[in-house]
Each structure stands twice: as C-alpha cells, then as structure tokens.
Amino acid sequence: MNINLTLIGHAIWFGIFVWFCMRYVWPPITAALAEREGKIAEGLAAAEKGHHDLKLAERRAADLLRDGKVKAQEYIEHAQKRADEMVEEAKAAARAEGDRLLAAARVQIDQERNQARETLRQEVATLAVIGAERILLREVNEQAHRDILDELRTRI
Amino acid sequence: MASEHTELTQAEYIGHHIQNLTYGRHPDGHWGFAHTAKEAAEMGFMAIHVDTLFWGALLGIVFVWLFSRAARNVSVDKPTRFQLCVEAVFELVMGSVKDAFHGRNAVIGPLALTVFVWIFLMNTMDLIPVDFIPYIAEQAGLSHMKVVPTTDVNATFGMSFTVFLLMIYYGIKVKGLGGFVGELALHPFGKFAIPANLALELVSLLAKPLSLSLRLFGNMFAGELIFVLAAALIPFYLQWLVAVPWAIFHILVITLQAYIFMMLTIVYLSQMHESSASH
Numbered sequence: 001m002n003i004n005l006t007l008i009g010h011a012i013w014f015g016i017f018v019w020f021c022m023r024y025v026w027p028p029i030t031a032a033l034a035e036r037e038g039k040i041a042e043g044l045a046a047a048e049k050g051h052h053d054l055k056l057a058e059r060r061a062a063d064l065l066r067d068g069k070v071k072a073q074e075y076i077e078h079a080q081k082r083a084d085e086m087v088e089e090a091k092a093a094a095r096a097e098g099d100r101l102l103a104a105a106r107v108q109i110d111q112e113r114n115q116a117r118e119t120l121r122q123e124v125a126t127l128a129v130i131g132a133e134r135i136l137l138r139e140v141n142e143q144a145h146r147d148i149l150d151e152l153r154t155r156i
Numbered sequence: 157m158a159s160e161h162t163e164l165t166q167a168e169y170i171g172h173h174i175q176n177l178t179y180g181r182h183p184d185g186h187w188g189f190a191h192t193a194k195e196a197a198e199m200g201f202m203a204i205h206v207d208t209l210f211w212g213a214l215l216g217i218v219f220v221w222l223f224s225r226a227a228r229n230v231s232v233d234k235p236t237r238f239q240l241c242v243e244a245v246f247e248l249v250m251g252s253v254k255d256a257f258h259g260r261n262a263v264i265g266p267l268a269l270t271v272f273v274w275i276f277l278m279n280t281m282d283l284i285p286v287d288f289i290p291y292i293a294e295q296a297g298l299s300h301m302k303v304v305p306t307t308d309v310n311a312t313f314g315m316s317f318t319v320f321l322l323m324i325y326y327g328i329k330v331k332g333l334g335g336f337v338g339e340l341a342l343h344p345f346g347k348f349a350i351p352a353n354l355a356l357e358l359v360s361l362l363a364k365p366l367s368l369s370l371r372l373f374g375n376m377f378a379g380e381l382i383f384v385l386a387a388a389l390i391p392f393y394l395q396w397l398v399a400v401p402w403a404i405f406h407i408l409v410i411t412l413q414a415y416i417f418m419m420l421t422i423v424y425l426s427q428m429h430e431s432s433a434s435h
Binding site for chain 1: 176178180196197199200201202203205209212213216219220223224227228230231232233241243246247250262263265266267268270274305308309310311313314315317318329381418
C-alpha cells in the first residue's frame with residue numbers, strides 16, 4: 001500500500017473519462033430520454049383527446065339518431081294524413097263525377113223523352129189528321145178546315 | 157505460482173497477490189520493475205503501479221466505448237436492447253442526481269455516471285478467479301499483476317482526490333472564496349470560536365475524500381483477500397465452497413460500493429452548492 005504517482009495517473013484517467021462522458025455520452029442519451037418522455041406525454045394527451053372526441057361523437061350520433069327517429073315519425077304521420085286526405089279527395093271527386101254523370105243522364109233522358117213526346121205528338125196529330133182527313137174526305141173540304149186542324153195540332 | 161520458484165509458502169503466495177506491478181526508480185538510481193514488496197516500498201513516491209493504471213484505463217475505455225456507442229446509435233423510437241440497458245443505468249444515475257443534488261451543474265451527471273460505471277467495472281474484475289490473469293501475465297514475463305484497480309489505494313485516492321478538488325472548486329465558485337472560508341470558520345460555534353470551528357470543519361471536510369476512498373478500497377481489498385486466502389489455504393477441490401458463496405455475495409458488494417461512491421460524490425458536491433443556512 002504505497003502512495004505514489006499512480007494516484008495522479010488514476011486521477012488523470014478519471015478526468016479524461018468524465019470529460020469524454022460529458023462530451024460524447026451524456027448529451028445524446030439524456031436528449032433521447034427527454035424526447036421520448038415528451039413523445040409519450042404527447043401520445044397520452046392525444047389518446048385522451050381521442051377518447052374525448054369519441055365520446056362527443058357518440059353523443060352527437062345518439063342525438064342525430066333520436067332526431068332522425070322523431071322526424072321519420074313526423075313524416076310517417078304526415079304521409080298518413082296526406083293519404084287520408086287524398087282518399088277523401090278521391091272519394092269526393094268520384095261522388096261529384098257520379099252526380100255529374102247522373103245529372104247529364106237525366107238531362108239526356110229528359111231531352112229524349114221530350115223528343116219522343118214531340119215525335120209522338122206529331123205522329124198522333126198526323127194520325128188524327130189522317131183519320132180526320134179520311135173521315136172528312138168524304139164530307140169536308142181540306143182547304144176550308146185547315147185552320148181548325150192546325151189549331152188542333154198545336155194543342156196536342 | 158508456477159515459475160522458477162515453484163515452492164511458494166502460503167504467506168508468500170498471499171503477499172505476491174497483494175503486490176502491485178510497480179515500475180520506478182530503484183535506490184541505486186536505475187529504473188525498472190520492483191521484484192519484491194521491499195523494493196517497491198523503497199521506490200517511494202516516484203513510482204507507478206503499471207497494473208492499476210493499465211486495468212483502470214482499459215476498463216475506463218470499455219466504459220466510454222460501450223456508452224458512446226449507445227449514444228451514437230441512440231434512437232428515440234426503436235431502442236436496441238443494449239440501448240435500453242444503457243438507459244436503465246442512466247435512469248438510476250439521473251434519479252440519484254435528481255434526488256440528492258439540488259443545484260444546477262452540467263458536470264454532476266456525467267461525473268456520477270462515470271463514477272458508477274467505471275468503479276462497477278473495476279470492482280467486477282474481482283470476480284475473475286484470482287490466478288487467471290496473473291498466471292498469463294507471468295508467462296509474459298510480468299512478475300506481479302493485480303487486476304482489480306480499486307484494491308489499490310492509489311486508484312481510490314486518485315478518484316476521491318479529484319472529487320475533493322471539484323468540491324473545493326465548486327464551493328468557491330458558488331459561494332465565493334469568502335463564503336467558502338466563512339463556512340469553514342464560522343460554523344458551528346459562531347465568530348468567537350474561529351479556531352475551534354476551523355479545526356472541526358477542516359477535519360470534517362478532509363474526512364470526506366478520505367472516507368470516500370478508504371471505504372471503497374477497504375471493501376474491495378478485503379473481498380480480494382478472501383478470494384486469495386481461499387486460493388492459498390484450501391485444497392483446490394474445496395475452494396469453491398468458499399469462493400462461490402463469497403463471489404455471489406460479492407456481486408452485491410461490487411454494485412453497492414460503486415453506488416455508494418457515486419451517491420456520496422453527488423451528496424458532497426451538492427453540499428458545496430448549498431448555502432450554510434440549509435445545514
């Protein structure tokens with residue numbers, strides 16, 4: 001156990017290694033550790049934010065779904081109402097059309113009846129005249145009694 | 157030891173194993189290796205322990221090579237397993253510095269890392285069976301070879317001395333010369349007992365590097381000695397009964413001593429960054 005120059009030599013080694021470590025080893029590795037720490041913190045923050053965003057999106061999706069359901073219900077009701085209305089309208093239109101057709105038929109029937117009656121009247125008048133002619137031919141001058149015959153025809 | 161003098165006594169064997177390979181000036185004036193403990197002692201201060209300096213430098217280079225390799229290839233997103241190991245050491249050291257050191261200092265981190273890993277590596281040499289490397293060295297013509305630098309008090313003092321210089325440097329830098337001296341002179345009894353204060357504070361200041369180095373040296377030297385004793389005193393087929401449990405226990409000692417040296421280095425330097433009011 002002699003104290004000698006080894007002491008100073010070892011102190012010099014020590015100084016060299018500390019210097020080397022300080023210059024080439026310590027900075028890169030501590031920087032990398034700090035950078036990784038930062039990245040992990042960032043990642044955790046991003047995950048937290050993503051989680052939060054997801055929750056917000058879920059809530060929004062639920063809202064949209066509920067709104068959609070309500071709206072769909074509204075549309076269905078609306079459509080139902082509209083369909084009822086259309087059926088009513090169609091019924092009304094059909095009834096009106098029926099009435100119109102009925103009225104037209106009646107008018108036509110009336111016309112035809114009138115026409116038939118007119119024809120019948122003329123024919124009866126003609127027949128009557130013919131009959132009367134036959135009767136009168138034997139005893140009456142047609143010329144002389146035309147006014148009476150005409151008066152008769154109009155009255156039929 | 158198998159060489160020209162094959163018949164070593166147990167005491168000679170043990171003595172041989174705790175003797176460094178010393179190069180220096182012999183009393184008669186010529187330079188050369190010391191062949192005995194007596195010759196080494198006669199060289200006085202002007203001598204070096206070649207083995208301590210060699211293994212210290214080699215292990216220091218292993219440390220900076222490994223760690224600078226990790227630093228060069230450092231990746232934030234895809235760390236290799238090796239990088240993760242290095243990072244684990246960094247976490248330990250950075251955590252210790254953060255816990256114990258409250259000033260701001262760019263040196264303390266690298267200093268603590270170097271102290272921890274370098275001392276750990278030097279201590280770990282203790283786990284290599286005691287005769288492996290000395291035997292190879294002897295074949296190469298080197299009479300002595302102590303492979304654990306931290307069992308040489310020069311190495312531990314070399315480090316604690318450097319730490320001591322840093323303590324004084326930062327003490328004066330942070331507190332000013334007046335503040336530093338004032339802290340030594342005016343505590344704990346105030347300005348009317350300056351000599352007593354100085355005596356107490358100087359002893360406590362000087363005890364720090366002394367205890368720092370002797371603690372490490374003592375632990376490692378004692379550990380080494382157990383291995384050497386086991387190798388010297390026990391028949392070879394029973395040596396494992398002592399050496400294996402002791403080696404397993406020694407893994408703990410190795411790590412613990414490196415950690416203690418680092419921790420105390422941090423604490424001592426931290427004290428030099430704090431004002432007297434805080435302690």
